[in-house]
Amino acid sequence: MKVIDHIKGAKKTLFSVEVLPPLKGQDINSIFTTMDNLMEFEPAFVDVTYHREEYVYREVKEGLLEKKTVRKRPGTVGICAALKHRYSIDPVPHIICGGFRKEETENALIDLNFLGIDNVLVLRGDPIRSEGRFKAEDDGHAYAIDLLHQVVDLNNGIYLDPDLRNTNKTDFCAGVAGYPEKHFEAPNIKSDLRYLKQKVDDGAEYIVTQMFFDNQAYFDYVKLCRENGINVPIIPGIKPLTSARQLVSIPQNFYVNLPEELVDNVEACKSKEEVKEAGIEWCIRQCKELMEFGVPVLHFYTMGKSEVTARVAKEVF
Ligand code: FAD
DSSP: OOHHHHHHHOSSOEEEEEEOOOOTTSOTHHHHHHHHHHGGGOOSEEEEOOOOOEEEEEEEETTEEEEEEEOSSOOHHHHHHHHHHHHOOEEEEEEESTTOBHHHHHHHHHHHHHTTOOEEEEEOOOOOTTTSSOOOOTTBOSSHHHHHHHHHHHHTTOOSOTTOOSOOOOOOEEEEEEOTTOOTTOSSHHHHHHHHHHHHHTTOOEEEEEEOSOHHHHHHHHHHHHHTTOOSOEEEEEOOOOOTTHHHHHHHHHOOOOOHHHHHHHHTOSSHHHHHHHHHHHHHHHHHHHHHHTOSEEEEEOTTOHHHHHHHHHHHO
8 A cells, every 4th residue: 555545544643663774784673673563553665775885995905995796684685575465564675876776676576576565765865874975877877856757657657668559657755855954965945855855746645854853843834835835745754863972963964953952861861761851752752742733654763663653653643
């Protein structure tokens, strides 16, 4: 079932989660444990992130560097199929521009369609560390909107090869990302929203936001989106803060602000356990207020910490 149909049919705020494929070399049981911990809250859908190849340079002999390709977290498509089969839940694979030629994207979409997967979250992907700024593949997509066009084309039976006739039309529901505190590369929020609107006008059926810790950022964003003619559901992405280290790593990695009160609460803690409790308490408050606002879904970035998500979900669902 499509995410948009879950939302349309819902009588209350839905619960959903995002999981990360395990590190290469690990088995799938960590994902199953996550889901086993969360199934009692009846997730409407589960997003599975995609992690592209990175390059690392290793010194082989004095001064000589060897370029090595590593894919740290493979398995997105396989995990989606396994989750669908095991839990009868709707998986939402993330698909990205980075590292993909259009032909490879088409083949991946065909695989997803054959597996009966109805949803995709369409993203550009971040630049890889060794490149600094995002670089599309030759014959790949530079922006999420270009990838979205390929998904929409396939939904209309338009494949890359113009000679294909009587083609199968896929029927993917496509979501896209939104940034209440602005995407880090956008010169300003207005420009960011202009591109977001294009994605919605061109077929994106819902938006999932980057994490935020101050609900006002989300409320302001929804208002701005509506004023700018973006009228699809805007699903808030939620992450409970779980360690003092994240006071630095979250702003650094996700380009979001942490409210003074939350930072003060965490800095006043005397142990790791206290920090975790402060993060959970903050998240519960956030979720309750978002539910009162009438959000369609609370979407949790589990990041391998399903017990923390479960603690929050128990209080709010
Ligand atoms: P785009 O929509 O392409 O936007 C990127 C930047 O370009 C923005 O600043 C935008 O304003 C600008 N822009 C957009 N269109 C145009 C245009 N036509 N011309 C000029 N400028 C334009 N990354 C992963 O690698 N794997 C994941 O699984 C993953 N999951 C994510 C899930 C969510 C909910 C979110 C919020 C992010 C996720 N990301 C993931 C990170 C995401 O890929 C990055 O934030 C990336 O830098 C931007 O992706 P986007 O789809 O928003 O890009």
